[in-house]
Amino acid sequence: MADRGYLGLIDAEERRLSLYERVTQVSRELKQLAIELNRPVLCLAQLNREFAKGGGMPTLENLRDSGAIEQDGDNVWMQHREDRETAECALIVAQQRQGEIGTISLAFDARWMRFEAAMDT
Known part of the structure; x- marks a missing residue:
């Protein structure tokens, strides 16, 4: 890459x-x-x-x-957070020429400075 x-x-x-x-x-x-x-x-x-x-x-x-x-x-991804005070955010797959588009729920782990799959509550 x-x-x-x-x-x-x-x-x-x-x-x-x-x-x-x-x-x-x-x-x-x-x-x-x-x-x-x-x-x-x-x-x-x-x-x-x-x-x-x-x-x-x-x-x-x-x-x-x-x-x-x-x-x-070919692929356009967007990260979006409604509330900057929470860890919850969305990864929006807005364009993917050879795949599905949609939204993936993520959570930001500040300890490790990474995004992870959000846990269902």
């Missing part, structure tokens, strides 16, 4: 492009890299401000800066 970090911080070749165009270019280049290496490429992206205003569960439309992320990504 290749880890490329946060999508918004990766430089595009053309600096005169708008942010939308630069993110689109980088997204396409990462997709091409995954194809060339025959390896998954992990890249993080932020949600847009509209999501922060509205709340609820995030969707693909809430990805920030470019629709190319949705178009180029």
